[in-house]
Amino acid sequence: MWELELIPVYLLLSVWGGKKRLYSATKFILYTAGGSVFLLIGVLGIGLYGSNEPTLNLETLVNRSYPVALEIIFYIGFFIAFAVKLPIIPFHTWLPDTHGEAHYST
Numbered sequence: 001m002w003e004l005e006l007i008p009v010y011l012l013l014s015v016w017g018g019k020k021r022l023y024s025a026t027k028f029i030l031y032t033a034g035g036s037v038f039l040l041i042g043v044l045g046i047g048l049y050g051s052n053e054p055t056l057n058l059e060t061l062v063n064r065s066y067p068v069a070l071e072i073i074f075y076i077g078f079f080i081a082f083a084v085k086l087p088i089i090p091f092h093t094w095l096p097d098t099h100g101e102a103h104y105s106t
Contacts, residue, residue: 003036012106013098024094024101031094035084042077045070 006029014025047056050064066074083091 003033006032009106013102016103016106018101018103020097021101024097027094028098031084031091035081035091038077038084039081042074042081045074045077 010025010029013028014021017024043056046061046066048054049066049070055061080091082088084094086092087095
């Protein structure tokens with residue numbers, strides 16, 4: 001549900017933004033939606049791995065063992081996802097452009 005806010009922010013930015021509003025809006029949507037895809041894939045991978053019944057119950061997931069290669073893949077996916085959301089350069093370069101071009105009410 002959190003990701004649904006990307007659509008109105010994109011529209012507000014692309015309609016009422018500054019001079020580089022389309023560039024900023026496109027960069028915003030690509031970075032944030034792309035980061036969310038990595039997060040979604042990681043969570044689904046953890047929940048679906050090695051079981052006939054998918055679960056996101058933390059007690060069950062903590063006791064499940066994963067191959068080291070799969071843990072590294074999950075780690076990289078979560079790192080990319082959170083690097084986009086948190087201010088880690090170069091993954092978070094969308095924020096200055098978005099806030100610089102956005103109308104103050106956006």
